[in-house]
Amino acid sequence: MAASCVGAGLYCSRLAACRKVGKWQFPALQSGCRLYGHGEGLQKKLTERLIAGNTALGFAFVLGGTLGLYQTVRHYARQHQAQLQHTKDSRAGLSLTLYQYKTCPFCSKVRAFLDFHSLPYEIVEVNPILRKEIKFSSYRKVPILIGENGEKVQINDSSVIISAIKTYLVSRDRNLHQVISFYPELKSKNEKGKEITEYSNKYWVMLEDQDEQQFYPNKETRKEEIQWRRWVDDWLVHLISPNVYRTPGEALESFDYIVREGKFGVVEGFFAKYVGAAAMFFVSKRLKSRHNLHEDVRQDLYKAVDQWVAAVGKHRLFMGGNVPNLADLAVYGVLRVMEDLEAFGDMMTNTKIKPWYQRMEENVQKGWRLSNNLLPGESH
Numbered sequence: 001m002a003a004s005c006v007g008a009g010l011y012c013s014r015l016a017a018c019r020k021v022g023k024w025q026f027p028a029l030q031s032g033c034r035l036y037g038h039g040e041g042l043q044k045k046l047t048e049r050l051i052a053g054n055t056a057l058g059f060a061f062v063l064g065g066t067l068g069l070y071q072t073v074r075h076y077a078r079q080h081q082a083q084l085q086h087t088k089d090s091r092a093g094l095s096l097t098l099y100q101y102k103t104c105p106f107c108s109k110v111r112a113f114l115d116f117h118s119l120p121y122e123i124v125e126v127n128p129i130l131r132k133e134i135k136f137s138s139y140r141k142v143p144i145l146i147g148e149n150g151e152k153v154q155i156n157d158s159s160v161i162i163s164a165i166k167t168y169l170v171s172r173d174r175n176l177h178q179v180i181s182f183y184p185e186l187k188s189k190n191e192k193g194k195e196i197t198e199y200s201n202k203y204w205v206m207l208e209d210q211d212e213q214q215f216y217p218n219k220e221t222r223k224e225e226i227q228w229r230r231w232v233d234d235w236l237v238h239l240i241s242p243n244v245y246r247t248p249g250e251a252l253e254s255f256d257y258i259v260r261e262g263k264f265g266v267v268e269g270f271f272a273k274y275v276g277a278a279a280m281f282f283v284s285k286r287l288k289s290r291h292n293l294h295e296d297v298r299q300d301l302y303k304a305v306d307q308w309v310a311a312v313g314k315h316r317l318f319m320g321g322n323v324p325n326l327a328d329l330a331v332y333g334v335l336r337v338m339e340d341l342e343a344f345g346d347m348m349t350n351t352k353i354k355p356w357y358q359r360m361e362e363n364v365q366k367g368w369r370l371s372n373n374l375l376p377g378e379s380h
Helices: 002-018 039-091 105-116 158-170 176-180 209-215 219-234 236-244 248-261 266-290 298-312 326-336 342-350 354-371
Strands: 095-100 122-125 144-148 152-156 185-189 195-199
Touching (some): 105 158, 105 354, 144 158, 152 158, 152 176, 158 219, 158 326, 219 298, 236 248, 236 266, 236 298, 236 326, 248 266, 248 342, 298 326, 298 342, 326 354
Parallel strands (some): 095 122
Antiparallel strands (some): 095 144, 185 195
């Protein structure tokens, strides 16, 4: 229907043009002109009919174009609604448990993704010293996500978690176990002989052919998302520690927040706050050297953040267009761990990130409220 209405509009416009060129050409009827052999009366009638014809053709063109636009918008609206319904159906019966440190940027990245997609999940805060909460796992880092939908599946690594759950949400008939097979684990040893674990395809959302155009209109869209997700893991995340532990005062402020939000006993909390703050102040100096950062590491943070804002551009609300994509969620999740700290306030004041960040905050919180059945403005 949309195609036929648009076609009608195009036909009318061509018909209007045909009176000017080709076999439909009519003599121009100017004031004082005469159609010889027909008289002024006929000339007047022809002029009136041509004017009326122009009006009718113009109306038909507008009507056809309007109907075509309406049908096109209606088609995409239905398609989007079907996508939302499919995502909703995919969530049914899905149970998720996230093992995390609240102040870990990789864990925050996963929470931002889950909240935005309105996915309910349980949180298990892991004691960063004993880590007894994840003793069931040979993988000893966080985040770890346990998903259950008929069978229990463990997903490691923040980027794999995000890609795998997104793939599951848009898949038509794949269960979690099948989805995880797309991200095989690769073990190797680094130059120091230490075993490291990596994952293939960690930045890829695995789509069926018929869904490719719906989620990624062109190859550049997908390529851009993958590029900036990788940038978050390879660069942005490494700027957090040097900035939040930049001075002894900032290190103490950061560990006060970590102890307050984390899972520590009284004695553990005391030693973590003071001993940890002192240790991380010196560790941050080594990190600065390892990543070739400026003496004032704030400058690296500002540069990176403004680089991201420039990539989003002035004509998009998000890198994903009108809605955040996985790169938007990754950047937001990492930066969010600095909230309430001096580094965060400095970043907001000295970069152009604030409008984008506020839009992200609004969208992620909206999703979180939906997953917790809360009205706007309500909280637990």
